[in-house]
Amino acid sequence: MPKLESQSRGERVPLSRERVLRGAVAVADAGGIGALTMRSLAHELGVRPMSLYYYVAGKAEILDGIVDLVFSEIDLPSPGGDWKSQMRRRAVSARRALRRHPWAIGLMESRADPGPATLRHHDATLGTLRGAGFSVAMTAHAYALLDSYIYGFALQEASLPFNPETVTEATEAIMAQFADEYPHLTEMATDHILQPGYDFGDEFEIGLGVILDALTRSIPGRPQQTPLLTAD
Amino acid sequence: MPKLESQSRGERVPLSRERVLRGAVAVADAGGIGALTMRSLAHELGVRPMSLYYYVAGKAEILDGIVDLVFSEIDLPSPGGDWKSQMRRRAVSARRALRRHPWAIGLMESRADPGPATLRHHDATLGTLRGAGFSVAMTAHAYALLDSYIYGFALQEASLPFNPETVTEATEAIMAQFADEYPHLTEMATDHILQPGYDFGDEFEIGLGVILDALTRSIPGRPQQTPLLTAD
DNA sequence: CACGCTACAGTACTAAGTACGAAAGCGCTA
């Protein structure tokens, strides 16, 4: 049980909402969201379970809080710069945050009320797109598209059993059995995914580039090729 | 408590793995994944909790099973047809399934082992893309991009508090307070999202169109504009 | 020195997953 001992020695840091939430993130990172219980969190912080309730109303508030903490780790785009590189930076940063904290992805579905970091993040992103000349409607389209891609990619990455090393041997044997039933899955696995240099994570920037380039076509004032998105 | 009484009258349908899983989907659809407990499921099926364990090893197996059930509701693309319309149909169908069963989105992250419907689905999709002339690498790129978009969109749709009606009044008041702190969020809300005809769900086909068009550019044999994806 | 506020903790209740083993139903044969 190599649980992280957050505090070093004698002088006990007093509890705080901050420490509770950061502790919760640490526990979830270490053992998944299932390992985050009021008891395990209390133990992590060196206190008894009921002490947590002085700082948070209940577990639900902790879940809301740590989702917002994850959002706070994402680089905010700045409205000044080139929108494309700003969006790329934001996307890469968001995906990294969600890879560090995969449990956050599933939480976002169930948690309804956004925290301040979440709101700030959305506001900065919208502001960057609007500032770049996207109409309100186009901004909505672009944002929905980008965030769908980011979250969806993170979701897939989290569910994929592909630790580049772990799986290679295990999967190969299993795949052999299904070769005739799932020929294309088998082809993809043996000819591509199980190849030496393959890393699913590399797909992220590829797809992101496709999306950003496609969005470029729809921005006003840039007479590109056929506009894929007609402002409605 | 208008719980569905699955069986009508006297003759009791015997339990089965099938009935257990379908009952689990019904409970989760009705009350969210949190409402799905071995006890609530047993009640739904008119049996005692421990009876379920004759058909499934535990709750984890139920969760795996219902995720696979959701996959089975998605239209399989057929390798014969036009890849673009096949992919569109699959995507629309998948998003519908995930909107019917929003709890499934978060589950996919934690459930590692895919069921037969899931595998069949992936195989058919890969087959359709390969059959349309995509290289193995391009197929991987396209699939990652499409599925990321689909799952991510479903995830956002599930977490959005936007029931077109419910929110309008409630949000407007709250938004007013944050107007200066989150100006762009406010603009988006008041000028777009809260407008009469707005439905976030409509964004799906827009983004899907962008992605499919962008992918078109990268298919061999179609000398389109600048290839956004270079086969690697 | 007592009052009272802040911070933390103990006890205990409820809900949920499920191990273990018993019992009920049922078809079959002797």
Added chain:
DNA sequence: TAGCGCTTTCGTACTTAGTACTGTAGCGTG
């Protein structure tokens, strides 16, 4: 018909988790 054994269902009880309610230690202030 009685008995056997397999299939299916269930009762009891143990464990873990969230948390309501209450208690108490520490400490600053009048």
